[in-house]
Amino acid sequence: MDEKQKKVLSKFFKNYPLIKYKKGEVILKPGQEFKGIAFVKSGYAKMYTKSKSGKLLTLPIFKPIFFYSMITAMMKKKSEHYIEAITPVEIWMAPKEKTLAFLKTNKDLSEKMSSFVTTEMMSLCCNITQFVFGDATVKVSNIIHSIAEKYGTKTDKGTEIKFKTPHKMLASMLGLTRETVTLQILKMEKGKILAKHGRRLVVRNMDKLKDLGTL
Secondary structure: OOHHHHHHHHHHHOOOOEEEEOOOOEEEOOOOOOOOEEEEEEOOEEEEEEOOOOOEEEEOOOOOHHHHHHHHHHHOOOOOOEEEEOOOEEEEEEOHHHHHHHHHOOHHHHHHHHHHHHHHHHHHHHHHHHHHHOOHHHHHHHHHHHHHHHHEEEEOOEEEEOOOOOHHHHHHHHOOOHHHHHHHHHHHHHOOOEEEEOOEEEEOOHHHHHHHOOO
């Protein structure tokens, strides 16, 4: 979604209540549903599920709230996932019926949103190959490159991811141990592919990282 589309949506959602969440606060649990359509003003969240044994599987999506609230509302389904703030998060909450009516009046916006969802799904499908068949180097490189490409900011040091990416969280995306993820990141730091700015990861060489994450 480009800045023009975000401005159009923000103008609509500003008419409704703004809800604030602290870092680490759970926004949604399995079995719950949004009280409308939620649009993020600021912040990032992670989306994950838990197995019966308590094992976590985190999805590589950090702005899931708007589209997930749309999908669950349209399908009339309750959530099957947890959504948790990984930074302070602010969301506007608008009634489902009014949001859908607004989108129907803006054909260009609806088409761009459909295109965005399709692109995201294709990206996830493409990454599945690396997650299933890749070794630890391929998996870790691929996920960091994907996150940096979508949620990174260009700086004089490289591409800095806008939020902390704990090794435990990366491990839960990839089915690896935290120790394995740490080892791979240390190797890439020694190879001058990655660096750290405080507690955030910085990709110093996106091309080399992409090559490492490709089968």
